[in-house]
Amino acid sequence: MLQLHDTLTGEVAEFKLRDPGKVSMYICGPTVYDLPHLGHGRFTLVFDVLRRYLIFSGLAVTYVSNITDIDDKIIQRAAAESRSEAAVCEEYEAKWWEAMDALGVMRPDATPHATAFVDDMVAMISQLLERGVAYQTSDGVYLDVGQVEGYGALAGQPLASLKAGARIEEHDEKRSPLDFALWKAAKPGEPSWAAPFGEGRPGWHTECVVMSLDLLGEGFDLHGGGLDLKFPHHENERAQAVALGRPFAAHWAHNGWVMVEGEKMSKSLGNFTSLTDLLEKSDGRAYRLLVLRSHYRAPIEVTPDTIIDAERGLERLDGIARRLSLKSPVMPVVLGDRAGLDGEVIDRFVSLMDNDLQTPQALGLVFDTISRANSAADAQDLDGAARLGATALLLAGAMGLEARVETSSLDAETQALIVARDEARAAKDFAQADALRDALISRGWVVEDTASGTAVRR
């Protein structure tokens, strides 16, 4: 059974499920006001890997991830570009899914949009007001965090200590600087909805509470996201659920930062921070490999060099598939019949993944297994090679990594060069054969000699 780190307790503990055999997870999605960046790429990959591993383990997973389509930044961008908020959201949501597809991230089972849940948010805020844990000011409705038991649990700090660090805002109507907006009163020219407590729009922390509980029910299994969401976003979501007296996420998971040049990634740091940009320049699988190579809670360093490094690593994966004519299993991979596979390797993989997703070691195991498959093939042990190779591809697939064998069709000129080279080699005219090989290489091909003659690939 999977052992998973829980942000709330700070400990690795058994991932117990509300309903046996079923997993419900809610992962905080993007605010669609700009291109996705590397941090988005990491969290989607991390939770995609978790999701796939749960599926691999035979569990039925319901994966919900929202799209925030009403927010200050969206409004700002729409105003700056003189177009509607909806147009901004439409553009960047499309970019989002393009990037997700390029990364091989599975689409969520549901992608609730905040604006479709405003009625439920209004109802929830009304309840919080009735319960006396929320209060109205001239510019909206705020949650009184002082009344929420255990506020600060996710941050790992008591309320008093958080208060000491909080910057004093000039907002003198708030009872505590940590109180946050559930509802922002309408301003001229901004999108707004009607509500008993005044026309306005929801605060950011409200949507995820409503949508997760609506779609997954009380006490759903896992709530996850990037480390920066831990506080205040998730703290504040949790505070609302606690204030309502409703059981919320049973388990919290957060992934570590993406670092660039030793510092937390920020948008001002050049072109490599845009995921869209990265995916135009590199194989989408390379970023997944990079993400798998470090533990999900540790920071990762992303530079052009580490991406290139990862791309080269992919060649080993593709190489074994090519050499043994193996196909990656159909994704998502479910561990079923072990016939033709190496049970011991699978068991080791499962025990590594069950231990809080030790993907770095699991990946090491995959590479090890590839080496063993190659050794077996070198020794003419074709059954052994096929078994080990298929196992390696199965496990890579369980983490969402697919081996690719290029089947690019060859143009007539390339075909002719290959035929000519094989003829020259057969005639032992090696000078000519080498010249023809150079010609192929200069056309961008990687040339290898095989039992069946010259083979080329990109």
Add this chain to the structure above:
RNA sequence: GGCGACGUGGCCGAGUGGUUUAGGCAGGGGCCUGCAAAGCCCCGUACGUGGGUUCGAUUCCCACCGUCGCCUCCA
């Protein structure tokens, strides 16, 4: 000020109280090959500094140095 993470061989990046090693990339040597490529084998003998615990610490404890993060919108 409060809370926390991290410092591993050329680079990235795991892990562990002591017996044989992560893994990838790069580098050196070898096998294979007409020569290559791919593949396989071998190699470099690493754990920030100073103490402490211990028969023994990279791994535990303390201090220090350094790096980074959160406490504010952020994946």
